[in-house]
Amino acid sequence: MPIEGVSVEPRFLLLSDVAAELNVSDSQVYHMVRSGELPAIKIGGRGQWRVERARLEEYIQRKYDETAEWVRGNPLTERDVE
Incomplete structure (x- = not known):
């Protein structure tokens, strides 16, 4: 029985829901x-x-972990600054 005022997110998502969440295409x-x-x-x-x-x-x-590792291995240089 749902509790009033509490929303429960579904356990499973459609691919279109995942796309919306990640802001990418289906x-x-x-x-x-x-x-x-x-x-x-x-x-x-x-x-x-x-x-x-x-x-x-x-x-x-x-993906956050992979990005952090990439950033550590590819430090920002003067020419990258805009």
Whole structure:
């Protein structure tokens, strides 16, 4: 029974929801899922893709970690400053 005033986010997201969350196209998310970069499951008779919210959050954290590592390995130089 839902508690009034408390919203519960769904456990699984449509690829279009993931695209909106990441501000990318649906086709980019589809490629991420099909390549295995973003874990997802296929459900139902028509094989619709779903991404678990927890996996999306893990993916986002992994991207933050990868970006931080890249920044450490590629320090800003004078010519990069605009």
